[in-house]
Amino acid sequence: MPLVKHRLSYYRQLTTAVLKSLGVSPEQITHIDESSYAYTEAFIQEFHKLIVMMRRTDAHCTSEVAETEMLSPLLCCIHQTLGEVFTGMDIQFGGLDQYDLFAHSATFLPLINHKPREHIMNNMVPSLKYTSPSSSPSSSAPPSPTSTSKMSSSHASDRKIEFLDSPAIVHQKVSEADCNPGDITNSNGVLGILRDIIWPIAEMRFERLHRAVGYNLLEGKNPISQEEESFIFPSAPKGSIISISDLITGEERHYSSYDEVERDYADGTISPNDLKNLVISALNQLLRPIRKIYHESEEWQIVDELAYPGGVY
Numbered sequence: 628m629p630l631v632k633h634r635l636s637y638y639r640q641l642t643t644a645v646l647k648s649l650g651v652s653p654e655q656i657t658h659i660d661e662s663s664y665a666y667t668e669a670f671i672q673e674f675h676k677l678i679v680m681m682r683r684t685d686a687h688c689t690s691e692v693a694e695t696e697m698l699s700p701l702l703c704c705i706h707q708t709l710g711e712v713f714t715g716m717d718i719q720f721g722g723l724d725q726y727d728l729f730a731h732s733a734t735f736l737p738l739i740n741h742k743p744r745e746h747i748m749n750n751m752v753p754s755l756k757y758t759s760p761s762s763s764p765s766s767s768a769p770p771s772p773t774s775t776s777k778m779s780s781s782h783a784s785d786r787k788i789e790f791l792d793s794p795a796i797v798h799q800k801v802s803e804a805d806c807n808p809g810d811i812t813n814s815n816g817v818l819g820i821l822r823d824i825i826w827p828i829a830e831m832r833f834e835r836l837h838r839a840v841g842y843n844l845l846e847g848k849n850p851i852s853q854e855e856e857s858f859i860f861p862s863a864p865k866g867s868i869i870s871i872s873d874l875i876t877g878e879e880r881h882y883s884s885y886d887e888v889e890r891d892y893a894d895g896t897i898s899p900n901d902l903k904n905l906v907i908s909a910l911n912q913l914l915r916p917i918r919k920i921y922h923e924s925e926e927w928q929i930v931d932e933l934a935y936p937g938g939v940y
Contacts (some may be wrong), residue, residue, distance in 0.1 A: 630933075636930045637930050637931060640921075640924065640930065644921065648917050648920075649828070649831075653908050665713075677739065681705075685734075686704055689727045689730075707731075717745065719745070720746075720747045721747075722750075722777070723751055724751055732746070734744070749823070750819075752820055752823050753777065753813055753814055753815065753816040754777065755800060755803075756788065757805040764769065788800060791921055798911075801903050801910070803892075804903070805841040809892065811892060817899070817903055817906050818889070824913075825909045825910070826888075826915065829857075830867050832857060833857070860879050867882065868882060869909075871902075873898075874900055874901055
């Protein structure tokens, strides 16, 4: 339990830093510890209501380890479902890997007289390494979409990007990542980082530059957001979101839609090395303010060592 508490503190520091780096003002961020309500009489009563209604298969369907022999992973769905009630949320956001957990909530909350919440899911960034043995970087055929796996904190270090990875480590991991020419399937982790992380942030920065910040009046007021850099070259025409340089010819290409990038990668106009060069540069740009917050926070550095002794994440 002490380790869990340290990791809770670590992720509080990390998520705050990530959100600040994206221009979210600190006053908009609130963290709620599950322990603040999970031991209350009200929570325990609702917990037992769900236990009475659920079958074992209802819990197994929501577990990433469906064949687990342990009881604790099968209780996670109850905690997450009731968390929607006890945190007072209207919408829960998560990855597509949360689909079954969200379905559990939608099914069971009405049965214990609670309104169902809305759920929004995003794509999962693929691993930096193909999972199919036949899908090596040297293979001329793109891997099957079924060979993909998400980038996960439980993966080996060379399969994932950590928020606190140094510029050199990011360069090494992306340079050594599997990235077959023309592969635009969900197995290509390098392209996935561009599609699901870099491009949306580049679009957001483009909108802010043109003062199109939507309904959030505080957006862009965080001081760190003023240091945002664009992902385009000075020569880019109006409306460009991202620029890519050909490492061999030096030719610059500018894109205003992700589909154009994917098309050029599919037909070989953009090479794997060109793509990796863009992703390395953009990732290090995005991670720079997060690293800065970490290096300026003694509290975060202390809790980092307590939560992950020896830097093993």
